[in-house]
Amino acid sequence: MTGTLGTHRLQDELLGEAERLAQGLLPRVDAFRTRQRDDGTIAEPGEEDRASLRAIRDEAVRWFAGHGRTGQADALAADVDGWLAAGLDTPPHFARSRDALTAPADGDWAAFLAPVQTTNSVPPVGRRLEFFLVRRKEPDALPELAVRYPHPKNNCQATVLLAGSEGLTRGNCIVFFPENVAAHDKVAEQAYAIFFFSKFRRIHETYAVPSARAVLTPESVPRASIGMHPEACYQARSLWGYLHDYFHHQGRWPLDQHIKLKMNWFIGVLEELKVDARTVLACHDETVPYAHEQIAMILLERMFRYPLDARAVRNFDAGTGVFLYSWLRERRALADHGSRLSLSYDGVIDGLRELVETIEAMEAAVTTPEAYRAAARELVRTHLREGAEGDRYACTADQSRLVRAQGRLASLPPLRFAPAEL
Template identity: 30%
Template sequence: MQHKIKIVEEINHCRLEILSEGASSDPVRIAQCVRKTLEGHSDNAHVKLLLENMENHQLGSNNLLELTFTDDPDFILGFFEVPYNPDAFLEAAFVEAIAIPQNVLDIVPESEALPVLLHCCSDGFKNPLSVAIFAENFRDAEVKPYHKAYYLIEKFVDRFKSYTRPAIEAAWSPTAFPDVITADDDLLTRASAIWVHLHEYYHRTGYLPLPEHLKEKSSRNGAGAEELRVDILSILALLDLHANDPVLRASIQYILAERLIRYPLQAPPKENYDARSSVALFEYLQRHGVIGRKGGRFYFVGGYARLGEALRSILVKITALEYRISQSPADDRKKKLSFLLPDLAKNNNRWELLS
């Protein structure tokens, strides 16, 4: 463990030196720095391969990506390009996988998500927007079906504690999210891991699964509807399972709170598809009497039993629509999918009024 931590520290030193010199596009200078900094760690397979790449001034990191997935999934090293994270460059991370409970694995044995805890990482991965590391983020990656997405779960927990929990405390009844409002970091970590495990799995189900139908779901409304669909599927799966299991009960509340509350706190619905899904879900539940307000605080009328019925109703609508759309010409699907969220919200697609 200490050896890998030291390698991450050395990588961070090297990346800072290169960036401070403005040499991030100079493969010769990068190679010099990497060799000088890391040659004493060549007994590590990742470092050895990186040094070999540097001999050819190669910044492409597909072979390092493969090494992570075939040899040492707890260690990530390479050059990265991430559109939403301009800090990403030469990065490294030492992680530990989070176990998914067996009762969840019984219904979803495999997922494209790999939830992890960070033992340490270089500065580029510390960017708040970097909540996951995808195979396509490695420079010149050749993405394969077995490449999973690393989800950095501490960042999910931090977001919940920074945005969602204060919003619950300020505006919701204590009965609405009783388990997560008092949950410690360990329980929030386990709930987050279950969320991403189920979330990524359900993206690949249905009549228009991802990634095959990503283009059709690429509008803000289409993407928001897809995010809402998979989280509803996750919540319903856990509702069917939980049988007073405290971790699953907390996971249900956690997923619901994140989908229903957090996203509009971080981005306006006019600009953000996740925030639109939150608005649409809230408006639907309130319009159908599932969310009520008493004493200035929101609560779930009829508790989670009635909430589950309402979520099943939404899922039926989404599933029926996706089936009909799947039978229509591909060129028409994106437009048709864009009507779902405004219909749930009954807002005539005027998201700026709800931002």
């Protein structure tokens, strides 16, 4: 199972591996993760827990080594043995596994096993043991797009999720970053950023689109991303991912040089809004493949899906959507129309231009991290008011419009993703 095989032959081999994993390793991982708490520990671990982890270790090490990934096999064995020695009631430390993973080349595959935070997955969400097998599949238009938007250090991988544990195959988690791995140390630089974009279409159609339809007038709901062919949707979403990350690395305070600073909650809210706004403007102003589809995806996801989170007032992405909503409301890009709101495309474009200009002017005016954090907080607070203790913000009555469909959508069964949907 190597990337040197022909595309179709490799795909067939990967599908075979996905089926074998579903019969062997994955049920063991899923059973073990149910014993873990949010921080990865097991309360009052017994010999059955230790035996279960040793069995997972042995099977996974054989699997990685058997497929030529000896570095990952050795790292996994060391991490598991270290955790067993420390006690399963202590937080796991899988830095060796985290650092042994390398980004696959386009068309090749990658796999990983460690306690991982699966953001936006089905509860319980925490640093539980997870496994994934993916095939990297970059969009066809990327080489041409990268000429016009040359990424200084692209470390993002668009992938198809072929097999995974329940934290990844159930629910809405579509990202895996090294900082998601349970470890005692912090990541200084991202060596990879894996996106499970094969999951996106069903998430978008199931949650973002109905949520927008509950808030907006029928004629003003962005439609370009609705009902897309799975392959076209994957291509468009992957291009959005590239442009989003490209813009992270531009400007006065680029992400790669200030990654710890960008993790500040207020700076992060503005950073995400800025790069998505710049992506929309690039799609509007330039000739970009799937331009209208990307714009619709960004608006629907950012404003109408992210705020649906059950703990939205503590959720970073939800905060970006609520802020953007109020920013556009203030500029009448979202205007009252009976019991619903009417979205003006031209108004949105104008509002996003102003948003980018405002954020970039603030970034240009500050010269120290302390000043940056203070200025970002002040700007965010213009539309996200102080919340209760422990909350990042509190929603106003108007902002609560965004969750009209929350109850209905929350009652839906979690999405399940079968191997190789593309």
